[in-house]
Every structure is written in C-alpha cells, then in structure tokens.
Amino acid sequence: MGNEIHQFKTDFFKALAHPLRIRILEILSEGEKSVNEIQTLVNKEGSSGVSQQLSVLRSKNIVKGRKDGKYVVYSLSDPMIADLLIVAKEIFNNHLINTMSLLEEVDEAEHIKRKN
Numbered sequence: 504m505g506n507e508i509h510q511f512k513t514d515f516f517k518a519l520a521h522p523l524r525i526r527i528l529e530i531l532s533e534g535e536k537s538v539n540e541i542q543t544l545v546n547k548e549g550s551s552g553v554s555q556q557l558s559v560l561r562s563k564n565i566v567k568g569r570k571d572g573k574y575v576v577y578s579l580s581d582p583m584i585a586d587l588l589i590v591a592k593e594i595f596n597n598h599l600i601n602t603m604s605l606l607e608e609v610d611e612a613e614h615i616k617r618k619n
Contacts, residue, residue: 518563530544
C-alpha cells in the first residue's frame with residue numbers, strides 16, 4: 504500500500520508539472536469551462552496546447568469532462584485540487600518573504616561593510 508500511494512503522488516505531481524496545466528486548474532477552480540473558454544482565459548493561439556494539456560490532466564483523473572451539446576465542459580475531478588493550488592501559492596509567498604528578508608539582511612551587511 505505504501506508504495507502505491509507514493510506512485511500515485513509521483514504521477515499526480517508529474518501531471519501538475521507544467522505552467523499551462525496549473526493555469527488551467529486555476530481557471531477550473533472558478534467553475535467548469537469549455538476548451539474555448541479556457542483558451543480565451545489563457546490567451547494562447549490555437550486550442551491545441553490547451554486541449555493537449557487537458558488530455559494529460561484528464562488521463563490522470565485530475566479533471567473530468569462532460570458533453571454539453573457539441574462542446575465538452577471541463578471541471579476539477581476533486582474540489583480539493585483548488586485547495587492544493589491555494590496552499591502552493593501560500594508556500595510560494597512564504598519562500599518569497601524569506602528570500603526578501605535574506606536580501607534585506609545581505610543589503611544591510613553590505614551597507615555596514617562599505618561604511619567601515
């Protein structure tokens with residue numbers, strides 16, 4: 504069982520490891536969208552990039568699609584994915600704050616060094 508969960512996590516995070524996929528998930532966190540709607544929101548030329556990334560996400564059961572007339576409408580397969588994206592942003596912000604604090608310390612040390 505332990506190995507299976509590690510493999511699941513590995514596959515899951517690999518599927519997330521693309522900036523356009525993350526952007527698509529952020530968009531779908533706001534509600535279901537068609538490929539055209541997603542395309543418009545990411546401002547990419549042609550829909551092949553979005554369609555290709557949706558295919559990757561769908562193959563890993565991260566998003567799901569349903570037919571709505573002649574369109575396929577996509578949504579997150581699990582609402583906790585939206586929570587994961589929020590946590591990832593909070594971690595990024597924490598790293599950014601730590602980096603900024605470190606830079607301030609370095610700048611201050613350099614300033615003191617120049618004075619002496």
